[in-house]
Amino acid sequence: MNNSSLASEFMLRATRTLKEASNAFNEGDLFYTGKRVLETIENLSTVILTIYGIYSVSGNPITQLDYLLETRDLQDNVKMTIRDLQKLYNSLVSINIIDESSLKSPSVLARHNDMKVALDELSKLFERVEGIFDDFHG
Secondary structure, three states: OOHHHHHHHHHHHHHHHHHHHHHHHHOOOHHHHHHHHHHHHHHHHHHHHHHOOOOOOOOOHHHHHHHHHHHOOOOHHHHHHHHHHHHHHHHHHHHHOEOOOOOOOOEOOOOHHHHHHHHHHHHHHHHHHHHHHHHHHO
16 A cells, blocks of 8 residues: 555545634534544544554544554654644544434534634644655655
8 A cells, every 4th residue: 555645645635624624613613613623633643644554444543643652663743743633632522512412403512712722723733744744755
């Protein structure tokens, strides 16, 4: 399997989902913002996993990053990026989606300020993963 092309695919997906998260936030849709933020974090995690030759058909890529940390000799910036991705994901997953009733749409516990901070942090993490991706190709 070609690590480069697969990592490129997930980088493209992360670009798309980050843009969708920003658009949803600007439109005031916190539910969709939260879903796309989490999806972007998963895509960025998959980029890192793929670069190091770890492929998974199922499971959460966020938890699979622990395997990468334990089994590979990683540069400090990669380790920090992985930990920051996991930290952001874990902070958002609990406040993101609550399905209160099957009769109405799901709601979110996160508020405008929570999502603003998450999007800002995610944008920084995106740039860091993009740097890791570029270093892999350099």
